[in-house]
Amino acid sequence: MIRAAGIKWSIHPLFVLVMMASIVTGYFVELITLFAIVLVHELGHVVVARGFGWTVREVKLLPFGGVAEVEEAGSLPSREEAIVAIAGPLQNLWMGILAWSFGQMGVWNGDWSDYVWRANLMIGLFNLLPILPLDGGKLMQAALSQTLAFHQTLVWGIRVSLAFSLIMIGYSILPLFHLDSSGIQLNLLAVGLFLFFTNWMSNRHIPFLFLRFLTNRGSSSSRSITKGVWALPIIVTRRHTVSAALRLFKRDSYHLVIVMEEQGRILAVLPEQKLVNGFLADGKSDRAVLDLFM
Structure with a gap:
């Protein structure tokens, strides 16, 4: 494990096994190339994540990419996470095009050019499979x-x-x-x-x-209020538990929890911070939402 630019960089044991197998079978140059491709792929994520102000704590390199751990996990906007996610495969795109171009221009040997652009294509497409943490x-x-x-x-x-x-x-x-x-x-x-x-x-x-x-919801809620956003109401009955109400929270929305009778009469309106703070304070998720007003 090494630390660079304030980030812990480590190699996952699965990658270590691939490295050992490559050395034994005589594919050392291909191994170094694969490592470089994976590193650039992951750097794409890190650069864009830091551009959004994320705090990247650690990056673990795998044979097909890497896994980045960020401080703000769970409170990040889905738009930002999508952009950071696609930044990795985009590195494979330009590296693959560059390798193919070098082969066409005769800068690289044709076989080597084919290997590099195919490796980028494989890693880029593999990372786009709908499987976490890809x-x-x-x-x-x-x-x-x-x-x-x-x-x-x-x-x-x-x-x-x-x-x-x-x-x-x-x-x-x-x-x-x-x-x-x-x-x-x-x-x-x-x-x-x-x-x-x-x-x-x-x-x-x-x-x-x-x-x-x-x-992490508290900090994201504060940012939402500071910027000024539309509130997405969550309507629950007096019988709803705190746990049931919290499970209705959406990632990119600020909520007002409305406790309503079946006849339509509003009993209370609760800002989401009070619901979250009430739960985090005592951990009682099975009590009724309305109890937070008592």
Whole structure:
């Protein structure tokens, strides 16, 4: 692990295994090229993230890209997250075009040019798969958050990621069912298993991820009020619990929680900060929203 520009940079054990395999099989130059491509890909994310004022704490490099940990996770606007996510594959786009152009102009050997642009194409397209924590998974989450509440976004983002991870695993072992095949695609199987177990663990950690969203909600709410925004009302009954109301929160909206009787009479209007702060103060998520007024 090294620290550069205030960010911890580390190599994931999966990448270490790929490196060892490349050295043993004599593909050292290809390995260095792959590492450089992945590094530039991740630098694209970091530069754009810092441009938005994000605090990037750590970047873990993987064979297909990287995972960046940011201080403001859970409170970032979906538009910004989408732009940061697409910044990585865009680096592969210009690097691939440059490598192809060098081959056409004779600057690089044709075989080497083909390897570099194909490697960029593979990494760029692979990262656009709708699987977390890939860039495509983050784009999927940003899109889901436009229509779903944040808790639902977490749940469905992970469900879709698990489904596509299983498809990847199934595709990697498909050659087992063809006798004339060369065997299992071990690299794809390893990546598929990694992505599956990563999302399996994330599924178990949804309560923690949602709590982090709520913890960071105060600062994002303050920014919204300072700028002046339209409030999105959430209508609940006196029987709604604090937990049920919080799960209706949307990522990019500021909410006013309206407690209403079934006949339509408004009992109370609660700014979202009071609901969040009331929950964070005592952790009682099963009490009625109306109790916060008593």
